[in-house]
Amino acid sequence: xxxxxxxxxxxxxxxxxxxxxxxxxxxxxxxxxxxxxxxxxxxxxxxxxxxxxxxxxxxxxxxxxxxxxxxxxxxxxxxxxxxxxxxxxxxxxxxxxxxxxxxxxxxxxxxxxxxxxxxxxxxxxxxxxxxxxxxxxxxxxxxxxxxxxxxxxxxxxxxxxxxxxxxxxxxxxxxxxxxxxxxxxxxxxxxxxxxxxxxxxxxxxxxxxxxxxxxxxxxxxxxxxxxxxxxxxxxxxxxxxxxxxxxxxxxxxxxxxxxxxxxxxxxxxxxxxxxxxxxxxxxxxxxxxxxxxxxxxxxxxxxxxxxxxxxxxxxxxxxxxxxxxxxxxxxxxxxxxxxxxxxxxxxxxxxxxxxxxxxxxxxxxxxxxxxxxxxxxxxxxxxxxxxxxxxxxxxxxxxxxxxxx
Amino acid sequence: xxxxxxxxxxxxxxxxxxxxxxxxxxxxxxxxxxxxxxxxxxxxxxxxxxxxxxxxxxxxxxxxxxxxxxxxxxxxxxxxxxxxxxxxxxxxxxxxxxxxxxxxxxxxxxxxxxxxxxxxxxxxxxxxxxxxxxxxxxxxxxxxxxxxxxxxxxxxxxxxxxxxxxxxxxxxxxxxxxxxxxxxxxxxxxxxxxxxxxxxxxxxxxxxxxxxxxxxxxxxxxxxxxxxxxxxxxxxxxxxxxxx
Amino acid sequence: xxxxxxxxxxxxxxxxxxxxxxxxxxxxxxxxxxxxxxxxxxxxxxxxxxxxxxxxxxxxxxxxxxxxxxxxxxxxxxxxxxxxxxxxxxxxxxxxxxxxxxxxxxxxxxxxxxxxxxxxxxxxxxxxxxxxxxxxxxxxxxxxxxxxxxxxxxxxxxxxxxxxxxxxxxxxxxxxxxxxx
Numbered sequence: 001x002x003x004x005x006x007x008x009x010x011x012x013x014x015x016x017x018x019x020x021x022x023x024x025x026x027x028x029x030x031x032x033x034x035x036x037x038x039x040x041x042x043x044x045x046x047x048x049x050x051x052x053x054x055x056x057x058x059x060x061x062x063x064x065x066x067x068x069x070x071x072x073x074x075x076x077x078x079x080x081x082x083x084x085x086x087x088x089x090x091x092x093x094x095x096x097x098x099x100x101x102x103x104x105x106x107x108x109x110x111x112x113x114x115x116x117x118x119x120x121x122x123x124x125x126x127x128x129x130x131x132x133x134x135x136x137x138x139x140x141x142x143x144x145x146x147x148x149x150x151x152x153x154x155x156x157x158x159x160x161x162x163x164x165x166x167x168x169x170x171x172x173x174x175x176x177x178x179x180x181x182x183x184x185x186x187x188x189x190x191x192x193x194x195x196x197x198x199x200x201x202x203x204x205x206x207x208x209x210x211x212x213x214x215x216x217x218x219x220x221x222x223x224x225x226x227x228x229x230x231x232x233x234x235x236x237x238x239x240x241x242x243x244x245x246x247x248x249x250x251x252x253x254x255x256x257x258x259x260x261x262x263x264x265x266x267x268x269x270x271x272x273x274x275x276x277x278x279x280x281x282x283x284x285x286x287x288x289x290x291x292x293x294x295x296x297x298x299x300x301x302x303x304x305x306x307x308x309x310x311x312x313x314x315x316x317x318x319x320x321x322x323x324x325x326x327x328x329x330x331x332x333x334x335x336x337x338x339x340x341x342x343x344x345x346x347x348x349x350x351x352x353x354x355x356x357x358x359x360x361x362x363x364x365x366x367x368x369x370x371x372x373x374x375x376x377x378x379x380x381x382x383x384x385x386x387x388x389x390x391x392x393x394x395x396x397x398x399x400x401x402x403x404x405x
Numbered sequence: 406x407x408x409x410x411x412x413x414x415x416x417x418x419x420x421x422x423x424x425x426x427x428x429x430x431x432x433x434x435x436x437x438x439x440x441x442x443x444x445x446x447x448x449x450x451x452x453x454x455x456x457x458x459x460x461x462x463x464x465x466x467x468x469x470x471x472x473x474x475x476x477x478x479x480x481x482x483x484x485x486x487x488x489x490x491x492x493x494x495x496x497x498x499x500x501x502x503x504x505x506x507x508x509x510x511x512x513x514x515x516x517x518x519x520x521x522x523x524x525x526x527x528x529x530x531x532x533x534x535x536x537x538x539x540x541x542x543x544x545x546x547x548x549x550x551x552x553x554x555x556x557x558x559x560x561x562x563x564x565x566x567x568x569x570x571x572x573x574x575x576x577x578x579x580x581x582x583x584x585x586x587x588x589x590x591x592x593x594x595x596x597x598x599x600x601x602x603x604x605x606x607x608x609x610x611x612x613x614x615x616x617x618x619x620x621x622x623x624x625x626x627x628x629x630x631x632x633x634x635x636x637x638x639x640x641x642x643x644x645x646x647x648x649x
Numbered sequence: 650x651x652x653x654x655x656x657x658x659x660x661x662x663x664x665x666x667x668x669x670x671x672x673x674x675x676x677x678x679x680x681x682x683x684x685x686x687x688x689x690x691x692x693x694x695x696x697x698x699x700x701x702x703x704x705x706x707x708x709x710x711x712x713x714x715x716x717x718x719x720x721x722x723x724x725x726x727x728x729x730x731x732x733x734x735x736x737x738x739x740x741x742x743x744x745x746x747x748x749x750x751x752x753x754x755x756x757x758x759x760x761x762x763x764x765x766x767x768x769x770x771x772x773x774x775x776x777x778x779x780x781x782x783x784x785x786x787x788x789x790x791x792x793x794x795x796x797x798x799x800x801x802x803x804x805x806x807x808x809x810x811x812x813x814x815x816x817x818x819x820x821x822x823x824x825x826x827x828x829x830x
Contacts, residue, residue, distance in 0.1 A: 027735050028685055035687045035732065055537035056732050057688055060764035062522075063546055063553050075761065082689035098429060126692070145699035152696075163692055163785055225484055228459035228511030239484060241458075246487055338429040339480060339491065352478070354465055367461040367480075375514040401688055404537055538766070539731045546765050553764045560733040562773040 020048055025389070027056040034400040036374075038389070045385045050378050054371075057400035065364040069330025070096050071170055073364065078164040080366060081402040084123035084345040086115045086155065088402075089168030094249060095340035095351035096170045099333045102300050108172050109250045110292035114185065115158065115167070117281040117288075121192060122151045123345035124232075124274040124281075131271065131394030132203060135212050140199045147195040154184045170331065171306050172299030182289050189282055196278055213268040217380040217392030220265060227379070228372035231347020232273045233396065237265035243343035255287045270395040305331050330359030339367075346370050346397055370396075370403035407432055407488030413453055414490075418444065433491040441477070441494045442503035448481060448490065449508055456481040456490060459509035462516060464496070464523045468549045473497045475525055479505070479512075496525055504530040522547035669805075676720070676746065677799040678708040683719035683743070685736060688726025690753040690785040702788040707795050716742040721798070724771045727755035727762055733774050740775040748802070750794055751777045754784045757811075772809075780811045789815070 026037035035056040041049035061080065065073050077092040078085040090112045097104065104112075129144035152162045157178060159165035167174050203209050219229070224237045234241055242259040244252040260276035262269030299306045303322055312319035335357040341350035347369030354363040377396050381389055411425050411432050421444075424435035436444050448456040460480040467474060473495035482489045496502055504527040505512035516527045517536040524545035526533060535542065541559060544551050652670065656663045686694060697704050704710050713719040716739045728736055740749065751771050754760035757780040759769030768774060778801065781794045794812045801810070 027732060028687075028739065053536075055535075055539075056729060056735075057727060058537040058729055058731065058766050059688075059727050059762045060546065060553070060766045063551075064762065064764055067553060079689050082692060101429075126695070130695075142700055145695060146701065149696060149699065149701050162696075162787065164689065223510070225458045226510040228461070228509065228515075241484065336428050337431070339431050348460070350461060350480075352461065352463060352480075363465045365461070365463045365465075371514065371518075372459070372511050375511055379510075551765070556730060556765050556767075558730050558733065558768070560737050560774055563776070 023386075026053075034398045034403070036393075036398060036400070040386065040389075042386060045387070047381055047384055047386060047389075050381055052374065052378055054374060054398075055404050057404040059401070059405065061366065061405035062364055065361050067360065069359050070333060070361060071330065073361065074166045074168055075164070077168075077366075078166050079401050080368070080405065081123070081345050081349070081370075081399050082163065083126050083399055084116075084119035085164050086119035086159075086167065087123075087342065087344045088349065089165060090116050090250075091340070091342040091344060091349045092351055093168040093170055094342060095338065095353055096333065098340045099336060099338045099353060099355055100170070100305065100331075101334075102171055102302060102305065104172055104300055105297045106251070107176075107293050107296040108298045110288050111173060111177055111298065112168075113250050113252065113255075113288050114285050114292070115155065117285050118151050118155060118185070120281050120345055121278050122148050122155075124278050125151070125195075127345075127394075127397040128199070128271060128274050131267075131391060131397075132199075132209070134390050134394050135209060137203060137206070137209060140202045143195055143198055143202075147191055150188055150191060154181075154188060157181075157184065169299070169306075171302060176298040182292070185285060185289060189286065192278065192282055196275060200275070210268070212388075212391050213266070213271060213395075215264070215266050215268075216384065216388045217267045217377075217395065218265055219376055219380050223376060223379050224265065227376035229347070229376050231344070231369050231373070232277060233270055233373050233376075234347065235260060236262035236269035236273045238263055243341055243348055247341070249342055251288075251291075252284075254291065255284045257283050257287075267391050267395045332357065332359055341367065344369055344402075346373060346399065346402070349402075366402075366405060368402045368405060370398050374398045374403055407486070407490065409486075410434075410448070410454055410456070410488050410490040413451070414444070414448070417447065417451075431491055432489070433493055435493045435495075438494050438496060438500060438502055441492075442505060442508075445479060445481075445492060445505050446508055448492070454488070454490075455483045455485045456488070457509075458482040458484045459511035459515075460489070462505065462512055462519065464519045464525060464547075466523060466547065466549050473500075475523060477502060477519070477525065481509070498524075501526045501528040503528050506530055521545065524548065670803075673803050673805060677802040680707075680709040680721045680748075680795075680798075681711055681713045681719045682709055682721045682723055683714065683716055683739065684712055684723045684725055685739060686723075686725040687728065687732060688755065690725045690755070693785040693788060693791065694723065694725050694752065697788040697791045702792060704792070704795065707792070707799070709795055716740075717744060719743060720747060722747065722749045722775075723752050724749065724756040724775075724777075725752040727760070728768045728771050728774070729766050730768055731766075733768055736771060737774050748778045748798055749775055750779045750781065750798065752781050752791065752794075753786055754782055757782060760784060776809075778807070778809055780809065782811060782814075786812075 020041040020043050023040050023042055024037070025040060027035045037053040037056065039051040039053065040047055061076055064076055073092055074089060077088040080088045125144040125148045129141040133141035155165065156162050158181060159167040159174070219233070219237050221237045221239055224234050224239060229237070230241060238261055240259050240261050243249070245259055257280045260273045260280065262273050307326055308319035308322050313323045333355045335355055337352070337354045339350055339352045341348050343349070348367065349369055350367030352365040352367065353361055356362040373396050377392065380392055384392070408427065411434055414434050415422050415425065418440070421436060421440050422434055423437060426433045448454045458481060460482050462477070462479045465476040465478065467476065475496040475498070477494050477496050479492040480489065494502065502525065504516060506516060513530070513532070514536060516530055517532070517534060519525050520527065520533055521535040521537050522545055534540070538546070539559065542557055652666055654665045656665065684694060696702060698710065709721070716722070722740055722743060724736060740747070751757045755762060755767070756771045759767050763769070771777060779794045779798050781790055783790055790812050793815065797810055797812060
């Protein structure tokens, strides 16, 4: 008998322990942006069981909202999806406006659209850049962050803060657009196109990147619907659901834009859908800038909701009283229950608010898109390799503040 | 939201649909708790409705309502017709609604969250654990009677008095928030005008009345006394030095 | 560096100092960091590492995702009660000498998350050397904090500090042009 055969027979006779190995990933894992813990059972390198445990960034958003006035929710809403705070601001403002049955002036609607789409661009930059970085492609991350800083520069000039703007107001915005707003945005657009093109050149024909992304983390259409997946992740599976198209809010019905839809629902499709959405956002911004009126009010003309002019507050008693009542009691909303939803960075961002007719929300429930996207990630990861957790989790784009609230 | 869904449910279930509403354009159907899972299943299976896209499941706490304490709210959407519907049921404290996790997978985590935050258990749920908070946590924070500032630390806080690395800001700094006092509200004293006004009208306690604040105050005073002592001691030594 | 003595002789120059000073000098320019990134501040932390602000200029760009290899623990973002044991454990695993930077208001004092689930400042769990105020702090403030920490390391000073505000009105961004007319 040959020695090699001998060895084989011996191996066959040996009892090798085949017990699954239990591993603990997180809550602070380097390659996962966001804090989450995964308890995984491994057979070799294959995931045979998986328990996703969110909640490490639970900050009590919903409870905190119940103790302030309606407008005091804005800073909390900012920090839900902290990659695109402006979209949350707009979402919350629209929810309360639905309850109050008011509609903001046209100029403000366009302003909200443009700022929101800029935030969406920044969001997708961050998500795509980070998922590329986690696969070892550091350069696109740096390039995308460079342009994200330029996007933030515009938002900073408009709102005064780089990230957490708290710029939305119920019935309007905190301030009208600056004089250079349109020029600033128009100057940014070529840079966005350029960096998206550069990212494509760097990544789309990179063998390693393709192998890690294509066919990995597959989610089917039926699973996506059943899990309540929305946003880019749902669109990557072939569900053409975009709140901006299906239930247009603000002035989204006046723009001509496409909803990119994937086929396979794998990491690659999610990456490509986000990349294409950046281009579509730019299209929306271009049209919005063209249509946006240069003059006109930004806030609704409603003293129950909008603060009086500061100069009036200091000089007239009526304005002082109005200001005092708005600050101390908050604006009064009618009694009732509404659900208002917008397209956030990760999908349908819904606010389900219950009002008891007072100046304080009775209950605020935010429907976090990440929460349901993350719930589906178990299906996507099971049966795959342990290394696939990183790109899959990156393309799910779990944002802790929004997911755990 | 869609009126057609409400009509279809009305036609199918008749009197079992307790209440319908379209306030603010959100169509809603209220059913009894025993019909909860059955109706949800019907909305998904029925060929006209096909509510296959799970949107959200949550609860609202009404502690002063006598009939049933909680509202359970389910929102779904149809990917075929684009229609939306909100189902609602009333749940008493301690009652267990049937789980929907077999109908929509997304309900699994949503129901775990409702259990975690409100303490409503779901009958037949495969994995009824806490999800946002930790197993050691006692109580359910989104119930109105859970005080917002009642923290349950997992690690003991450092006793900063005994450690040389003191934080550079005093414990007296920070913003005391006015808080809704649910005990007095349940007793009928608090009409929840606004936190600040409630304090003015004496309906609501401020943080400064609470036990925690008194403890903090005691610690501040102790610290101040210590500082004064130290200052006095250093003065004495400097005086001695100058005498020499 | 502390005490420097320059010896010049025969065209060669030698500098002498105390060994401890030299050690501190080496430490301050090669800080390996452990970013414990939980929340919103992580976005600004990314921006600090990105080309515009470039934390690499301070010798602190290398993140080490093992606490055993790192010198500075950046606590970036809100620490919830559930997260407390984790951050405590990581700090305990770090080898001395170690420093902690509380990045942002939440990590410093809990910020406006004054509720049942948030630890009011990570200094309730681990000692902190430098506090960076801001929600989130601007990258400039982060670099200030890093320089402050380097000074502290050189001076062997363990007293906690808060990054002071810096006012540069002429460079302040924002809504210029309004109100001038």
